[in-house]
Amino acid sequence: MSEYIIKNGHVFDPVQGIKGDKKDICIKDGKIVDKVGSSAKVIDAKDKTVMAGAVEIHAHVAGPKVNLGRIYRPEDKLFSCTPTKGKERMGGGASIPTTFKTGYEYAKMGFAVAMEAAMPPLFSRHVHEEIRDTPIIDEGAFPVFGNNWFVLEYLKNHEIENTAAYCAWLLNVTKGYALKVVNPGGTEAWGWGLNCLTVNDPVPYFDITPAEIVKGLIEANEYLGLPHSMHIHPNNLGNPGCYETTLDTMKLAEGIKAKNKFGREQVLHLTHTQFHSYGGTNWGDFESKAKEVTDYVNKNKNITIDTGNVTLDETTTMTADGPFEHHLTGLNHLKWANVDVELETAAGVVPYIYSPSISVCAIQWAIGLEIALMMKDPMRCYITTDHPNAGPFTRYPRVYKWLMSEKARKQQIESFKHKDKVLSQTAIGTLDREISLYELAQMTRAGPAKSLGLAAMCGGLKPGMDADVAIYNINPDKPVANPDDIEKAFSRCAAFFKSGVQVVNNGEIVSNGNKRTLWVNVKAKENPQVARDINEKFVKYYSITQANYEALGHHFVPNPYAIEVDATQV
């Protein structure tokens, strides 16, 4: 492999505490190294910003639900197709881009890793086929557990060991990365036409509460010592007053300490926090509770969050929270697609337009930004748009602009039709904090990498780490003249190296890289009861046999990177 030396750039690396100092970064054999030989190719990064490759902790980028969105929204591809160009294959789609466009767009913004946030275990093969077809970026996928019949049955009796054994088995056969929970119990309840809107609403038939599911899965996660924590989309998403459910959910993690060898400190990751920080009793008195939610997270160090910023675009919402999507189609009357995944989960898809002239959308925009600006520790708050739910991931540079420039926020607020309502229902007008480049590197690189248990591999520029290096056209020595320059610079890297291979040059794709599928290989204690239960469920209930369930082999995971976890000794 080639050697590179990136000279004269302003380096921002929270892993080593480098805050914009001029430093050379050396790359050899796919890794960051201390020094390279004289034959190394020199990349001049003078007056530019150098960061590690960014890490996406939560996005819906692969799998049946994403593809359902692509299929039933041909209008999303209208006027958004790009033809074949150099190394780039053709692509299309705005909120639900094709797999190829997904990989290219992430790479052009300097992303090295992206996590698919909700994998239906039964369709893990489909998820992995799409991951395989998404070039350049390393990806992992979180199988969903919060409405899974095995989990509900084991946790009803608080059987942590059995739950953990089942989780380990499922991660292995689906090549999954972490334990994801979506509307715990609520999606299953919806099979009975019900939902769980608080952590104490019982799930019909299973007679278990969301609180028991959440707590049990946190304990199972720590029992196994997985790299990432339990990753939750709590109950009652998107409803006025939902912040109370959010606080109740987070309180379930109180007193639980992280137990793992990956340097992860949190036991609960609360995702798309914006959708869970609403006060009020209806859409008329709808207000921000970002302060209440972030106050709690600021105090409780065993929790990390991501923002879920609304980008004010037309987009496609998609979630395993089936009842929520049904609720949403009733609000906006746009087309609704719904899928039930036997024994495991469900999903819904509805297009949505976050219009700046609708007060609720403008308030949602403000809440997402408030959360990022109110969080004291950028290492525990990561920027997401819950792609494509609050907006497409391609809008990250615009979110960075709003976070890094009070002027940009003020301009946006001024342009809202219901500006006064935004200011009265949120605190966005009182926040003068501007996220620095160093904090941005914490929120988009070092932080999410640590939360995912990947701190030794990515998110930083320390020798020994993967050589994922992004160079941006921003000179930190000069004040930003126009906030739009921030958006422009982060939209297209000057150069991007992924695992030591230059994949982007001047914003153009120059290589399709060497993408990997990240998954967690858990060695757990033999558990004959769980093995028997799995066998029985396949014989009795599943519409496929156990032999057809596993995502394995070259076809599904052609370039795997397994993170080994040994849970046989616990």
Added chain:
Amino acid sequence: METVTITMKNVPALYLEAETISPDAFAGKNAAQIAELPVFEGNVPSTLGKYFEVSGNAGATAADTKIVVKGDAKKVKYIGFKMTAGEVVIEGPADQYVGAWMKGGKLTAKGDVGAFAATAMKGGELVIEGNAGNYLGAAYRGDWRGMSGGKILVMGNAGSDTGMYMLGGEITINGNCDVHVMTHAEGGKVTIKGNAKSKLGGQMVDGTIIIFGNIDVMMPGFKPNGEVELEVDGAKAKFAHFIGDMGERHKKKKGAIVYGNLYKKI
């Protein structure tokens, strides 16, 4: 106003996607520059000049530009695509997407046009002196935003699915109409001077259909609502009034429920 005449000299073997035949794309260009404008024949990029003889220079702006399309354009799609001003006259027939996404100006097709004419039209005027194909003034596939403004006049007949997801604007058809008129519509008006087949106003939330001829099969979701006298194009006549589609959601305006209206001449 400057006039550019483009005359078909080499009929393409495959269908030509000519999104550039619009006053907006021609504006400010001379004949030679217009001949260089990009088109696709099938999936192969090409230029307008390969198929058309171009004569005359365009005006400085779209509003100052008139385009006359002569010869056999039966295999040409997207004439007048996204036009905002100016004028286009198609002297013979044309294929799909005539005046699609048009916002302004006037487009006259003297022959027949294919399907999807005036897809998601926002403004301007489209006159089709021949027959229109299916999906006239409809939404793009999958979209829920059909024609929202402007006027369409069809002197001949129209195909199926006229005004699907229509939100505003007016369509007048002097001849007959095939099945599905204003399906899912939330506004706008379609006037049919001839006969219609079936499924008029299916899942219609708001909007108006006026029909002078016969309807083969009425939608069961429409309910009689008395008789009214209406003035259409300066002539008064009596119409039976129906409201619907009763199976669909309906908005309230000032306390009253808003329905789709269907008026059939008595």
